[in-house]
Amino acid sequence: MSELLSRWAGLALCGIGLVATLALAAAGDLTLYIHPRYVVFTVLLSIVGAGLFAAAVWVTATGREGAHDHDRPATGRESDDDHDHDHDRPAPPRSYRTLSSVVTGALVIASAGALLVAPPMTLSAERALSSASAVDGGGDVPRPSLVGSDPTRFSVRDWASILGSGATAGDLIGQQADVTGFLLIDDAGAVRVGRYAVTCCTVDAQLFAVPVVASDLREDLRSGDWVRVTGTFTDDAGATRLSPATVDAVEEPDAPYLS
Structure with missing residues (x-):
């Protein structure tokens, strides 16, 4: 043998x-x-x-x-x-x-x-919660311009880079966000909607996440659920967060990673 x-x-x-x-x-x-x-x-x-x-x-x-x-x-x-x-x-x-x-x-x-x-699976929310996540896009993603753009077409990565560059709720008055990603709810109850971006393969996957006002989230949603969130940014206890107008549960996209 x-x-x-x-x-x-x-x-x-x-x-x-x-x-x-x-x-x-x-x-x-x-x-x-x-x-x-x-x-x-x-x-x-x-x-x-x-x-x-x-x-x-x-x-x-x-x-x-x-x-x-x-x-x-x-x-x-x-x-x-x-x-x-x-x-x-x-x-x-x-x-x-x-x-x-x-x-x-x-x-x-x-x-x-x-x-x-074992069935193929995307990177999980548990992995994101157990690792350091970058809401600023890691510093290597150019910030999209809000002037002359349609912000409803911005992805989680776009909004994460905008917020990471120091934009506040005051800077984003009237800007409507429409993003799709999975929920990240940590032990402290803080909520984010996130998505991974892949340059080569999942080994180099980078998480981009946008903070969400936790009190505006539906109680039946759990960490890892894919959602489509629309809303505007607001000052929530001194931090700029997305205040949802609608939160709809959706199926995981065929292309779950941003590229």
């Missing part, structure tokens, strides 16, 4: 990754993990990888990668080192081999479950 796992575990993990990637692409869910601009590149690379994977399976199955000098006909000129270089090496303890087999098998099974069985 130990020898079997050592020969096939790596290939099994590669195969699981290839199947998962191509299955996500076929279902249109690959954008839950990478930016849409990289989908075609990822699929093409996976197809090339599938060809290399098939070749690797063939080589492993036929044992060509394990060719050894002992398989060559004897010439009568072999030195003792040609025969003893492996046999003098002590075998690892049986307990070590058993533990290694168990860990390797568990890794393969866990990978198959995570990539092939």
